[in-house]
Amino acid sequence: MFRGSLLVCTMLVVFAGCSGGGGVIGDSCRGNGDCDGTLQCLNHRCVARCLRAPECGDGYSCDQHGSCQLATGQAGAACQSEVDCAAGLSCQIHGASVDNNRPLSTCSPDRATGPSGTPCTVDSECRNGTCGFGRCIDLCRQTRDCSIGNSCAIIPSNAPYGGCLPSAGRVVWSIPVTKPQDEILLPVPDVARSAQLVMSVDDPGQKVGAKSVLSPEGTRVYDLCSPPSAGPPGCDRTMALDQYFKNQVRHQPAFSQSVLALPSGASTFEPGVYRVEVSSFQANDEAGSAIPHVTAVVQLAAGSILDLHFFFLDLAGHSCTAKTNNAPLDASTAQSAGYFQQDYLGELRTVFDSAGLEIGATSYQDVLDHPELDGLAVADVGSLLRLGTFTTGINVFFVRSLSPMGLQAFGPNPGPAGLGGTAQSGIVIALDTLCYRSWTALARLTAHELARYMGLSHNVELETAQHSSWRDPISDSDDSSNNLMFFSEHAEPGAELSVGTELSPGQRDILMRSPVLR
């Protein structure tokens, strides 16, 4: 009877704002009933009701009614969440010990180190002894236990546990590698939409990449075809490509830097711990000597906004200035010229709108102090893309020409998200194309390259006619030349050659998972 009345009263306090005692913020009180219905009585003062436990201070939880509740867990008491432990204590995991499929964790004295969210590399750097995804993580049972802007996610480990992670955006952290060939673990929380490993080596003469990837279920989702000298059976070019297209996860080691993105197809992504064998390679594909640097990027929630950052090399005096109103294309003109804002950006918006994505912020800047990159050989693309310093969205560089001549655009597939200043931080568009294509066609070309950066493969390859398996890993994409990801231009009767614009639901899904989105 009494409990029932209390519940009714509490419900009224929360949802109807019953008058209670009418105390305002700061008034003294002995219970919630002394305060205005929108407030609670905490430490004998009327204060705002809580949404999250950290608003209550150390040693409290926030209940479903918005009232702060004093935690009772003393040192040594078992806990699952930071809010279980009294002030001065934090819920800490004890090594790899497991209790009832959960990590053994108890309330333990706070360490004099970083609070939740502080960058870290080892557990000892965190107040609560838990470092994950490059940041100190508070243990949690539900999102209410975490501070605003964070959600309680299931963190995979030998025994999964609840941890507070940002509710949106992505987490980026370094994974230490100590030898040229090493196995690393990539934890993917349940809330993740996608994950990337960006692997690089300091020696530009060596390649770097993954040799194998095991999914959390133990399925080999990627395997690198070994070169002939690395042991039987060896791989020629065709076998290597067969293997590349057979893998559920598309990846190829590359000079200086490569990116492994999960998922490549529509249905190969699961939370848990991925085991990835990373390696450096000599130019002949034998084992390398360089120690890879590995950065992990996990997209925590769906994004839908793609920011674009345009960079303009010195394009003055280009042969195709008729398409730029006989004036040089640069950062200033691009921001106001109709051909750029309406014809080019407008078409880009149309293409991505059909994929459920929005072109968000755009920025414009000139790159006039690198004349050596104005006309760019593909072999030197890395030098240009390193100038792409933005870490959100995608950097887009306009150069005078690309060599070999005829190449209209170039970029990594996939590109690194969340990392600026790398040899793959952007895409390149050749202004030469405007000598024979419209701004609309150039926009579609750019969209194709952006989509590759975001993880889409060609729906069919040039050599698919000879090798039927050489195509994208997305089950619902067809072979249409109208597809945005068709390997070449095509033309409708009477129209100019151009890139298609269609995307299948599976292709759209991959785009929407991309960690370049916000």
Place this chain on the structure above:
Amino acid sequence: MRLRLLACVGLLCALPASGSNALLTPPVVQALTSIDEVPSQTALDTAFGSQVAIDGLKAIADDPMVDLGIALPAIRALPAYCPRGPQACGLGTVHDKLTSLVDGFTALHQPQDSLRLRAAIEALGATRSGLASDAAELVALLGNESRDVRAAAVGAIRNICSKAAIAPLSTHLFTEPSLQVRFAITTALRDLAQCPGG
């Protein structure tokens, strides 16, 4: 089924160069208009089918009616058909075709001709012929009014790898107005010093 669909789509692909003398089948158009990759020799041979690929590429290179998006990769693909062996591309039909293309396009002055010229220049450089005559032909282009043509010429001279180009390049460096071209000359001079010959 999918391959049949691909073939069907290919047949529907409109040929962009009406009036062209070159045989532009859909597979050829698709191979040459690959967006972000250079078609391999194998892919080109397959695309041309029963037609000899080198002959098809030459026909496209010669035809001013062909869409530039097709013509530029065709011109650029010619060196892939050089005879194998070090500096083996100094003689033969590919080399002769490329030098004649450079000559022919130099005399034309439309913006699109400038692109064709640059493709031919770059392709001639890719032959790595080592011939002083090729270097001399390219040095003559350092007086072209387009900095893109001059930059392409310097890049090709660097690839030709004839020490005969060192002196004229060094001289031109002092009068070249474009920073882009001057940078290319500096790089070329450094590399040319490593080339064989006196």
